[in-house]
Amino acid sequence: MNLTACLVLAALVFACGVFGMLRNRHIINILISIELMLNAVMINFIAFAHFRAADPTAGSVFVIFIIALTSAEMAVALAVVIALYRQRHPLDVERMKRLHG
Amino acid sequence: MNITDVLFYADAALILGSAVLAVSLRHVLHAALALMMALFSTAGLFLLLHAEFAALVQVLVYIGGVVIFIVYTILLTAHLGEEVPRSHPAKQLGALAGALLFCALLLAVLWAGRAWEVPAAHAADAALAQAGGVKGIGRRLLSAAPDGFLVPFEIVSLLLLAALVGAISIARKPAGDPGEGPK
Numbered sequence: 001m002n003l004t005a006c007l008v009l010a011a012l013v014f015a016c017g018v019f020g021m022l023r024n025r026h027i028i029n030i031l032i033s034i035e036l037m038l039n040a041v042m043i044n045f046i047a048f049a050h051f052r053a054a055d056p057t058a059g060s061v062f063v064i065f066i067i068a069l070t071s072a073e074m075a076v077a078l079a080v081v082i083a084l085y086r087q088r089h090p091l092d093v094e095r096m097k098r099l100h101g
Numbered sequence: 102m103n104i105t106d107v108l109f110y111a112d113a114a115l116i117l118g119s120a121v122l123a124v125s126l127r128h129v130l131h132a133a134l135a136l137m138m139a140l141f142s143t144a145g146l147f148l149l150l151h152a153e154f155a156a157l158v159q160v161l162v163y164i165g166g167v168v169i170f171i172v173y174t175i176l177l178t179a180h181l182g183e184e185v186p187r188s189h190p191a192k193q194l195g196a197l198a199g200a201l202l203f204c205a206l207l208l209a210v211l212w213a214g215r216a217w218e219v220p221a222a223h224a225a226d227a228a229l230a231q232a233g234g235v236k237g238i239g240r241r242l243l244s245a246a247p248d249g250f251l252v253p254f255e256i257v258s259l260l261l262l263a264a265l266v267g268a269i270s271i272a273r274k275p276a277g278d279p280g281e282g283p284k
Contacts, residue, residue, distance in 0.1 A: 001109040001149070007211055009113045013120045013139075015204035020124025022196030025188055028129050028175055032136045035167070036120050039143055042155075050150040057237045061250050063147075063155040064238070067162050068257045072264035074167045078174045079272035085178040086274065092186070 006047030014040035027084075027091045031077055038070050109149055115142040129175050137168045154238050 013036060020033030042063045049059020081091065089096060119142065122135035140163050147156035187193070245251045 001106050004211065005109065005113070006146075006150075008208065009116065011204060011207035011211065012117055014207065015200045016117070016120040016124050018203050019196055019200030022199055023124065023188055023193050025186065026129055028171065028178075029124075029132055031171065032132050033124055035136055036123060036139065039140060042159075043143060043146065046147050046150050046152045046155060049152065055248070056151075057241050060152050060155045060238050061241055063152070064158055064242075065250075065253060065257060067158055068261060071162060071167050072261050074170060075264050075268040076271065078170055079268035081174055081178060082272040086272075091178060 003047055003051040006043060006051075010040040010043040010047070013037075013043065025092050025094055027081055027093055027096075030093065031074065031081075035070070035074075038066060042066055105149065109146070112142050112145050112149065116146065130172065133168060133171050133175060136171075137164055140164050140168065154235050 017033045017035075017037035017040065020036065021030055024030055024033065045059050045062050045066070049056045049062075053059055084091060084096070089098070116139055119135045119138035123132050123139055126132045126135055140159060144156040144159040144164075147153075147159060188196070241248070242250050242254050
């Protein structure tokens, strides 16, 4: 186990997230892909904190902030999903015409 | 190869496998469960990297909160069994190509970074073992010293409050709403 192995793992997980975001059409699938990408970033933070940092506590603190921000983001995003469903919009992103620019 | 390496590679395989499942499974609920698996094995990786508190928060907040919330939303909004149509096959190929290209770029950056990699100051093992613990993190989060995180902590708490209020007001049922669900 070394830093490079962790970084490669994080890169692969992030690429999975990119793939899922480009491929899926259901809005919740896309949110799940975003979660995966954030997860990869957290792996990076913890790996750098473990192997490199002169101040390893900061890595954990950053991860805690990321988790807090993600939960705020997901709360609002899922509230939007529920509101869309209430107003009888499809949850398929390619059919959400009202949000098109 | 010692036991840590074995655990790391097993955990990495678990993370990657469930990440692939999470983005490729057809049913949304199954994808959410695969995401839960990926996050859980990431918590295991955090434990291997001596970030115990981060692993704890990951399990409590991420798996216990966010993913459960996703599952609830799926159950509230989806008619079980009904599936969103797939993207066009050409578009799926394009997504795969894009992700592969992205991955190749990231790995190339990593490979290029080898050249200027210097053996950085590695924290002592004792400091490392303490760093992920609850005590050190708690002190750092609430200390007003220059290396403390008091101000970001307060800002995040404000943001969480705003997100809470926003989420409730967005998802609230409007007055006189006759029913639920798409037509």
